[in-house]
Amino acid sequence: MLPQEFGKGLTRDWRPEPSHHHLPRPLSLTMNTAGDEEGVPGGRAEPAQQLGGEAAGGKAPSKLSAHSFTPGWTKVSCTCCVSERVEPLVVVKLGQKVIPETKRWLIKLIGAPQKDGGAGLLAHPGEDATGNIIVLSAPRCTLLRATEELGLCKIYRNGDMEAFAYDDRKHFRDSENMEVFLTSAERQYIIKYELDGLRAQKDLRIPGLLDSCTLQKRDSIWQKLRAAGVVVDTFPLHNPGKLKDLSEAWYCGNQLAQPLDKVNEYFGSSVAFYFSFLDFYTWSLLPPAILGLFIAYFSIEVQREMLQSVSGSQAEEVQNEPEPLISGHMLQAVFSMLWSTVVMELWKRRSSSLSYRWGTLNLAERFAEPRPGFHGDLGVNPVTGRMEPLFPEWKRDLRMALVSVPAVGLFLGLVVLGMMCFYRAEAGVKQLHKDWNSMVSQTLLYVPSVLHIVYTNMLATAYRTLAQALTEYENHREESAYDNHLTGKILVFTFFNNFAVLFHIAFFKQDVPLLRKRLASLLIISQVVNQVTEVVIPFLVDRFISAPHRTESEDDPEEDKFRNQGTLPLFPGLFAEYIELLVQFGYLSLFSCVFPLTAVLLLLNNLTEIRSDAYKICKLFRKPFTPPVAGLGVWQLAFEVLSFVSVVSNCWLLLLSPHLQGLSQEAGLSDSNLLMGAVIVEHVLILVKVIMAALIPDEPDWIRKKREHIEYTSMQALRQQKLNVQES
């Protein structure tokens, strides 16, 4: 169903049946001094109508003309935003106990202009004023102003992307038509942004609530409402028509390329960046996969040796053939070490062109209002000159250094402790089983593993809570800084948790065959498990448990459909997807020389992963609010760090490899000479990687030129402005 039909749907349901009329009316009495039901027809409505015509074919305009008003919606404050149809964007779910008075107050607040302390949005009380949802939309001016505040770039009349300016809106392409000008994700995010930005202009009592819930000046109203249970949930609405188009272009056919621009349009840049990276990364697996296959096919001896070393009988073969000086493993390792740097540098370039294309190259989060959770002494921001809470940088640094770092360290220590206990317990139990050899000792064999899994899970849960609390305590000003610090904390822990065992095998046990076995099983099992838990289970749950309660027919009122979307599970965010990629990348880059087919397996996995992730986000979850972002954020750093750590680990594993050990014995090299050689190779490789990373520019030439052009013109403009100010 297309957006304008949504609007019509609302109109149709709420107008023809008189039974619905008596309830929205009190709203219109409180909200609108002018007539509510009549709307303002006129020239402004033309473009929207044309769009409707374009999008829905020839059918729509004739129907649309029948409804030239938007009953039930709060009135817009400026005439330029009056439109004959309103696209429902976001649903706010209220608590069960919320009385109509509170709901009316809330609708009034949301609809009030921003200068009066409102959100400047459009609100609709749903089917009736006692219902527990409010449907939100945004008028043009609010959307455009927020676009400027967020620092989004849009297409200027000369075809370049330029930072949008509200006052200059006429010269931006399509700025009349919000459904083309802003992506659907941006429109919805802006509503969230405005709601989060609601602050009490003075001390305030919320009608219908206890006195304990009074708002103090500058309190975040939305936070308070959530805390008080008035607002239970806020979620953006799916657009079934668009979603269908998107899914057809994305995962239904056999297409190789993803419709990334459409993904950005529908799900926003943070989701689009994930899928772009997944795409880029998958294709960049081709060279190591081909090399891996090549090595596995041609250097049969090495392969056989490897297989034999897994099965434990290698003695016979070694003497038969002269060993080549450079084994396949070495080739694979050196290639994958250099390859990972090249891939990450190329991704940075791709990332910056995508971010230019999607208008997020110079997001102005630093200059916007701080995030709602940010607190501090009220003062004048030295950068923007606005009044807002301030929190000194050094205090945050101190909190990070003295609280967060030790806490994270403690938990990493607990992971290691758990692992050590597990190993000791396992050894003890095995000994016990040998001594007793009874049924009891047989079952006891599984106890350490079970205990370890339980311990690890508990630790992970506790850590997640702690990480959230710590990041909140660090009091970051920007949403993205908060996200990055939170993600960073969890990421370090999760990664550590995933790799502790492998590192233990590689660096302490120094048992390459065991490592190879583990790695192969991890690669295969974890991928199967991932696919099952991520897609199959949610799909089954959705199909057989949730869906029967959610059957909807075309004739259902729109509101019920909205409510139904609320029953879908919350989108869990991209953390799990990213960490999966990172762990994969870790298997590949850290231990690639052990198992040459890693890249092949990962390539196969990722080709299905793209589709299953796309299916998942489209079908199984509510649509998420996604902030506009300019790249991968902290994940970028994580991948780069991993790419450097991989040099250390690969050199070490090569040193342990039986092949090299054999060679050095033949050549009569001592252990320390061999080690010295490995250290030198490692240093050279790291040096080469650092130089490569420094030499490959992080952004394409054309973007650099555009950026410098913007810098230059804004420098000029600043001078001009100072002059104008002083002359006038």
Added chain:
Amino acid sequence: MLPQEFGKGLTRDWRPEPSHHHLPRPLSLTMNTAGDEEGVPGGRAEPAQQLGGEAAGGKAPSKLSAHSFTPGWTKVSCTCCVSERVEPLVVVKLGQKVIPETKRWLIKLIGAPQKDGGAGLLAHPGEDATGNIIVLSAPRCTLLRATEELGLCKIYRNGDMEAFAYDDRKHFRDSENMEVFLTSAERQYIIKYELDGLRAQKDLRIPGLLDSCTLQKRDSIWQKLRAAGVVVDTFPLHNPGKLKDLSEAWYCGNQLAQPLDKVNEYFGSSVAFYFSFLDFYTWSLLPPAILGLFIAYFSIEVQREMLQSVSGSQAEEVQNEPEPLISGHMLQAVFSMLWSTVVMELWKRRSSSLSYRWGTLNLAERFAEPRPGFHGDLGVNPVTGRMEPLFPEWKRDLRMALVSVPAVGLFLGLVVLGMMCFYRAEAGVKQLHKDWNSMVSQTLLYVPSVLHIVYTNMLATAYRTLAQALTEYENHREESAYDNHLTGKILVFTFFNNFAVLFHIAFFKQDVPLLRKRLASLLIISQVVNQVTEVVIPFLVDRFISAPHRTESEDDPEEDKFRNQGTLPLFPGLFAEYIELLVQFGYLSLFSCVFPLTAVLLLLNNLTEIRSDAYKICKLFRKPFTPPVAGLGVWQLAFEVLSFVSVVSNCWLLLLSPHLQGLSQEAGLSDSNLLMGAVIVEHVLILVKVIMAALIPDEPDWIRKKREHIEYTSMQALRQQKLNVQES
């Protein structure tokens, strides 16, 4: 002598004697349509007069009022620049064969306004039109416009540093008075900048020159004139009065702090940055020096052991006392490794505050005209929209990768080759001497060393020429990029040349006692040699060879004094000073654990170095042209790289140290275990350094805020400007 007295000097010499009048007159006829000798008295001249009063005490104003015109100088094109006195800033020395016609043409060109293709400067033909010098100065408007073009920041009316804008000049503090507003170094650099920027507006024949010297459109005139031998030399003039003040505050007394702001005023920011760094670095030597003394004093055993290992009899002492687990060397090494990162990070912060203070924080070199040597196809610069030669980035990268890098590599190879030949020859000669034991073989012993020194010097000279040619070939657009690439090339070679022998001893011979001996002798001898060659010899030459020809009395004509300054040797640039610091820093950080007193020796050396360098630049050389810079440029990078390399080298040296070897033998560790331990320590230290470097912000908080504020306001201004343009 103070600036306005200079001006008066010229006036006095050139007016009262009628014999001088007939020659400047043709100039004034060609240049000035209005009367030449009368000047324009009035309000504009007031501030300059006041300054004169401030600077020279009560004596000046009464005399100044007697000369309210500036005879001999070319006429300024705008009335606002008319001033009653002109400060001679730069002297251009012409070739012997230059005929008066060419000189007149040149003066006319220099004096013509910029829109007519001139330099917009003030020129004076010197004592008479046949003389071989031209004295230059700059009118106010030219200075101010160039200040804007260079992107210099000056104090705005609100007290902040802001990028200067010509149109907004009224609101910058002291913008009426060039001698306060711009530093003397800036005024002189601007003259050079304007001369270098002279480009032929159309095809042009230089009068009095052969036809082969015709200029094509957009040719750099100044380059052509130098090539044709018309201009032999261009140098800025010393101001004896200011120089005396500066030297008194700088190196004559016993003061500890340097007058860095005054240095910046007189010699410009690049010199001031060198001395600031020297200062900062010297004080930062205190902690390692104290630690070194502490170790040398308290851990007597270690010290004795060290001394004994130098003299070769260590066996007896070792068993007497139990060795401590952590030796003084180790402590020293770990401390100095971490210390070097902290110092470099703190220096970055200091550097950015100095650069803010000196107005060079956002130099706009990228947006200014390309350097004169830059060539390429004429096109529109996509950043500034101006017509200028363009040269694609990828072509430059290609040239660097395919030509420069292999060439530099080749020369580094030649250094190594030379060293290897030297060692082989030395060994051969020693063998020969043993076999023959005659006078001939005795003398032959010195041959390899002599040959090696000759070879190294020839190589260095050849390399310097090559580096220049390569950097020219790379065709950098900005002067600073050219300088950095040239410096970088020579620096790598010089450093390699300096350290090849030490690295050879440390890593191949693995002979710590020899290294210690070498290091100690290098530290002491090289410093003494440096001080002698850098200061004592130039001083003696100046005092006893040059100076007798240059005795000047108060009554000499100004022009002769200017000419005399031309006989001083050219300032050789700061390369030698920086490389000395870098090599020092290398001794200290790379091999600190070998010789704990390094920091003490360096501290002592640097305390004298500050004074001797200051004396040298003030007294022994011509004043240099120094471009405004925002920091150390490529030297910063060199110091940082060295600080990381030091971890590798220190860990290696500790591994070799007899102390650790003894300890590990006692503990029964194998060689490879010990090596493994060293590798782990090295990795941890590098990790810690990377984290420290990432965590310490590169600029102080208040500068970050100012920078962000500028970004914010210019973003706002850009929006505003676009709006204004479209409305009008």
